Amino acid sequence: xxxxxLAAKIRAEVATEVPQLGSVGLATVxxxxxxASEIYIxxxxxxxxxxxxxxxxxxxxxxTSEDDLLRLVAELNADDxxxxxxxxxxxxxxxDEGRVLRAVSPRKDVDGFHPASAGQLYLDEPTFVPATPLGxxxxxxxxxxxxxxKRAVVIGRSxxxxxxxALLLLRANATVxxxxxxxxxxxxxxxxxxxxxxxxxxxGVVTKDMVRPGSAVIDVGMNRAEAGLCGDxxxxxxxxxxxxxxxxxxxxxxxxxxLLRNTVKAANYRLGRLAFPGA
Ligand SMILES: NC(=O)c1ccc[n+]([C@@H]2O[C@H](COP(=O)([O-])OP(=O)(O)OC[C@H]3O[C@@H](n4cnc5c(N)ncnc54)[C@H](OP(=O)(O)O)[C@@H]3O)[C@@H](O)[C@H]2O)c1
Numbered sequence: 001x002x003x004x005x006l007a008a009k010i011r012a013e014v015a016t017e018v019p020q021l022g023s024v025g026l027a028t029v030x031x032x033x034x035x036a037s038e039i040y041i042x043x044x045x046x047x048x049x050x051x052x053x054x055x056x057x058x059x060x061x062x063x064t065s066e067d068d069l070l071r072l073v074a075e076l077n078a079d080d081x082x083x084x085x086x087x088x089x090x091x092x093x094x095x096d097e098g099r100v101l102r103a104v105s106p107r108k109d110v111d112g113f114h115p116a117s118a119g120q121l122y123l124d125e126p127t128f129v130p131a132t133p134l135g136x137x138x139x140x141x142x143x144x145x146x147x148x149x150k151r152a153v154v155i156g157r158s159x160x161x162x163x164x165x166a167l168l169l170l171r172a173n174a175t176v177x178x179x180x181x182x183x184x185x186x187x188x189x190x191x192x193x194x195x196x197x198x199x200x201x202x203x204g205v206v207t208k209d210m211v212r213p214g215s216a217v218i219d220v221g222m223n224r225a226e227a228g229l230c231g232d233x234x235x236x237x238x239x240x241x242x243x244x245x246x247x248x249x250x251x252x253x254x255x256x257x258x259l260l261r262n263t264v265k266a267a268n269y270r271l272g273r274l275a276f277p278g279a
Contacts, residue, residue, distance in 0.1 A: 001216075001244065003246075003251055003252065007253035007254050010254075010261060011047060014261060017264050022271075024264060024266075025055075026053055026085075027079075027082045027086070028086045029060070029069070029072065029085070031061075031062065031095065043256060044086070053264075056081075058072060058076075060072070064095075065094075066094070066095045066100070069095060070100065073100065073103045077103075077108060080270070083266040083267040084259075085104050085110070107269050110128055110259060110263050110265075111130060112130040112164070113130065121167050127265075130159075131255045131258035132160065132161050132255050133164040134254075135255050136218050138254060139218065139250070140216065145216040149173065150175070150195055151175050152176045153176075153179060153190055153192070153195070153197070154199065155179045155186070155198045155199060155200050156180065156220070162178065165199065190206060191212055194212065196212075196215055196218065196233075197220065198220060203221070205221075205233070210237075211237045211241055214240075214242040215241055217243070218250070218251060220232070230247055231246075
């Protein structure tokens with residue numbers, strides 16, 4: 001499954017939608033000088049520019065106080081030129097991450113990290129869903145992987161990948177099993193999966209002999225190895241899987257594409273073209 005190709009297609013679709021919305025804006029907030037975070041922010045800004053979305057860069061010093069950060073978030077909440085607000089994680093240790101994420105307006109929560117966004121997904125009325133699980137579902141749809149009545153196994157239960165991916169697969173009428181570090185007999189569960197999502201962060205958690213022949217395998221893992229970036233699934237699993245995502249070039253590129261989609265969704269909420277639940 002070619003995530004780079006699908007991401008390019010989605011980014012081009014977003015670029016045609018943006019002019020119909022007047023202007024669309026995404027504000028990013030970065031606190032401190034973490035080099036990896038700076039790269040992520042730069043990529044998000046480039047993707048916005050390419051799609052015609054205004055990107056507003058708020059880069060604050062590492063010693064910024066929690067109150068100052070909350071003040072900035074409040075200003076962005078009130079600013080009509082800002083459709084989406086993205087607070088880059090991790091925040092410095094002296095800042096309560098949960099408190100900052102809860103301060104973002106649920107209508108602008110394009111990362112889907114606000115408890116209200118998580119709750120809407122739980123209630124089967126999703127508003128903003130985190131971009132990585134959305135990317136997983138877009139890949140499965142693009143490659144016409146049947147989900148209804150199928151056995152889906154998600155390895156990992158984080159709030160940004162595993163849990164929302166499991167809820168989305170459940171919404172698509174798959175029968176979902178969630179595995180984690182205490183799961184006994186991981187191989188037994190994986191061996192039954194028609195659709196496998198590996199979101200662990202450990203190379204080689206899934207080996208070729210575990211994978212059910214003909215299944216769809218989504219490898220979310222991004223692990224640094226001597227040979228470069230690798231996923232959670234051994235690459236030779238491709239010999240038995242029906243379809244599989246490569247690392248890099250699978251789920252990775254989808255994440256930014258789906259962030260842009262979420263930003264367009266936020267503009268649609270602002271313009272009343274989409275009804276925000278409870279509004
Ligand atoms: N491609 C992308 O755009 C993208 C986006 C986000 C994340 N990622 C990558 O995806 C991976 C997962 O990210 P995350 O944020 O979800 O990580 P995380 O918060 O560390 O969660 C990892 C999950 O894996 C489980 N786990 C750990 N060891 C296991 C084992 N041996 N067997 C079964 N389950 C095990 C953990 O179980 P417990 O809950 O029991 O601890 C946990 O639920 C990372 O490599 C990350 O870099 C990629």
